[in-house]
Amino acid sequence: MYGMKKLIVIALVVLAALVGYHFFNKAMKGGQHGGAGGAMPVSVAVVQKHAVVETQGFSGRFKAVNDAEIRPQVSGTIEKIHFKEGDMVKAGQPLFTLDSRAYKAAVQQAQAGFTEAQGALERGKLLFEEQVIAKREMETRAATYQRAQAALTQARVNLDYAVIKAPINGKIGRADVTMGNVVAPGMAAALTTIQSIDPIYVDFDIDEQTYLKFVGMQRDVSASKPKVEVALATDSNTYPLQGELESTDNRLDPATGSLRARAVLANADGNLIPGLFARVRVGSPDTVERVLVNDAAVGTDQSKRFVYVVGDDNKTAYREVAVGGLIDGLRVVLNGLNGGERVVVNGLMRVMPGAEVTPEVVDMVTLTSGTTPAPKGPAEVSPSAPAAEPVSATEPAQNN
Known part of the structure; x- marks a missing residue:
């Protein structure tokens, strides 16, 4: 009696499994062909190409072009101090008068x-x-x-x-030795310091790939210098300061895989001072054509990125892609897509490879019916944006 009950239970389990498989297979076929209505309706957008300036972000520090420590050349008692801390001084201007x-x-x-x-x-x-x-x-x-x-x-x-004068133009610091003190050559402490302000340097470390791609282009003397944009810590996603690459070091540090680079930019208002943190974006001298798509079109398959391309026969094809940064809300596709192709931007999780769909063309940016506007001027993209998680092209790489 017990054996008979056991056989009945096993038969019921097998029957339930067969029924479940039958309905699952039917549902999958119905999903691929849109169920009773035929092909599945999806939203598609046309892949676009735009001229972009490839960039890479780094962090650095502002540094004075000229930095002078003021020290006495003769001994004597300080009788007068001719400046206040933070004054802008000119070369030859008296700073201290000795007896x-x-x-x-x-x-x-x-x-x-x-x-x-x-x-x-x-x-x-x-x-x-x-x-x-x-x-x-x-x-x-x-x-x-x-x-x-x-x-x-x-x-x-x-x-x-006996009259100590400013050797350079710049912004002067505080007087570390006050009136009445005796000073002499060879003193350990400087009387004060002067930092030149305009122009000003930004020092930062670049990786080997960026050097070879952007900076190495300067071997062609007729080529333009790489563009450099600089932002302060308070500038969230903008790079309002424009400069150019001044120089790079003569060797790569094998321990860090980077080398020192220096940009120069104007600082007529004197708001930038040495030591401030800076975010730096180095761009290629010339624009390149890149494919741009909406992030909604890009799916994640473990460490891979993919899109579904809709062909002329309205059937979908799985396409692995490599992505870069964001430009005006669109993701840069470095390879795997061509301009003019249609990609699924809505219903991505319901689509299967080879499924027949009913495409509705929408705007690539807004995902609504309409025409995608071109980016304003040359767009910018970081070619090294990670594939696992989208990041903005304006996010700088942190130096150690």
Whole structure:
């Protein structure tokens, strides 16, 4: 009796499995052919090509073109400070005045010695012509004159050093030594510092691929320099500052796989100061044609990206693609698609490869009926955007 019940249970399970498979297979066939209504209706959009500027993002720091530490050339007591912290100063502008009385006295003494030596030399020339003095005496007077002249020059230089002047144009920092203090050459601490402001550098590290792709193009002297756009930490998704690549280092760091690069940009208003964090985007000199699609058209299959292309026979085809960054709301497809092809943008999860569909053409951007507008000017894209998760082309890579 127990065995009979067991056989009945097994038979019921098998029957249920067969019935379930029958309805599942019927549903799958109906899904591929739109059920009772025929082919499945889907929204499709036409793949577009646009001229884009390929870019790569990095992080860096602003750096002064010229950076000067102000130190005394002679010793003395600071009598006056001629600036305030944060002032813009010009080269040659007085910054500190030292007690110069000793240096003025030294100039007077040297002047007297020079006058005496000059007179002796002039008299010696007359006496030598009259053969009153020997040639050796004449040479001695000439040497004395030269020493007196050098001593006067040195005394005047020391007097000039008593007024410490700005060596460069720029923004001056605070005075680390105040009035009344005695300063001297060789001091460990600088009196103050000056950082040039306009133009200003941005230093950042670039990877090997970016160097070879963008910077290596400069080997052609007729080619344009790579474009550089810079943003501050407060500029979320915009790069308002324009510059150009100034230079790159002469070697790649094998430990990090990167090398130092430097961009230069104008800073007429002086708002950018050395040390600020910067986001940098390096772009190729010329535009390239890239395929653009809506993110809704791109599916994820583990680590792969794919789209469904609708052919002329209105049947779908699975197509693996490689994607880049976003441009005006559209995803860049680096390879796998051609301009003019139709891709499914709505109903992607219901479509099977080879299924017949009824396509409704919609706008690639808005996914509604209409025409997709072209991006405003050359668009920008990061060619190295990861395939696992979409990211904006404006997101910089962080340096270690």
